Amino acid sequence: MVDDEVDRFFEVLADPTRRQVVRLLGEGPQRAGQLAVATGSSAPAMSRHLRILLSAEVITDERVPDDARLRVFRLRQEPVVAVQAWLDQVQAHWQEQLGAFKKHVERKETS
Amino acid sequence: MVDDEVDRFFEVLADPTRRQVVRLLGEGPQRAGQLAVATGSSAPAMSRHLRILLSAEVITDERVPDDARLRVFRLRQEPVVAVQAWLDQVQAHWQEQLGAFKKHVERKETS
DNA sequence: CCAATATTTAACCAGGGATGTAACTATTGG
DNA sequence: CCAATAGTTACATCCCTGGTTAAATATTGG
Helix, strand or coil: CHHHHHHHHHHHCCCCHHHHHHHHHHCEEEEEEHHHCCCHHCCCHHHHHHHHHHHHHCCCEECCCCCCCEEEEEECCCHHHHHHHHHHHCCCHHHHHHHHHHHHHHHHHHC | HHHHHHHHHHHHCHHHHHHHHHHHHHHCCCHHHHHHHCCCCHHHHHHHHHHHHCCCCCCCEEECCCCCCCEEEEEEEHHHHHHHHHHHHHCCHHHHHHHHHHHHHHHHHCC
16 A cells, blocks of 8 residues: 555656756755755745655655754655556566567577 | 656656556556546546647557557556656665665675 | 844735536447 | 447636745844
8 A cells, every 4th residue: 555655756746846856855965945946946935845745755854953944855765666666567567578578589599 | 858758757647547547558558448437537538638648658549450439558668667767866876875885784794 | 132044834826737518520330 | 321339629617736925933143
């Protein structure tokens, strides 16, 4: 029942700005403000995107101990892995065909 | 510039019915009507979903030679592969960390 | 305590996307 | 030629998402 995670991931990643955020966070944790400028979004817009990504559990947030105004966001790996698994499953029948083809070739080679 | 393909894939896969369609077509080609009943959608709704998936080049269509009223749809593998590559890239820094950890363990083991 | 910084919340608005119904096209089969 | 089948298109509607502006909250630094 990890399907939920996949569903939320796709729904939330429909937005190009949020895809960019995921991309950026893929390279490492970032602050909200940094993400805003990097994506060319206003602060309020970014705040909402982050809230959506949080509620979909695609990212996590932490307050910086030194400066509690700052908030850093981190990409969670679980949903990424879940989506990869989903795509693998979609590809399953191609893999099978590939397997069948391999067997076919092998049979030819050994004959 | 394969990023376009990824963008369209995510935008189009935001809809749960279309995700279902992709899932179903992952198991093999299907007709429009079959997909409609399988997903519990009306014929017009499915027709629209398929048109969207076609324009995003996620699927292809073929007319059946015997009965030209029928149309079968097939999942294209290219976008699936492209999205997998995208996710791999997002995961890149985790892989690095994993690599670093492995090296760390190896160093410990050999010492 | 005050000014500046970082981010969130609220209120509002415009556009897009999904759906159902009904009508239409194309094709098959008797 | 007509009835049935498969699918598409058009239209009206609804809702949801995303953006903006302005104000609020929280925290830091002088």
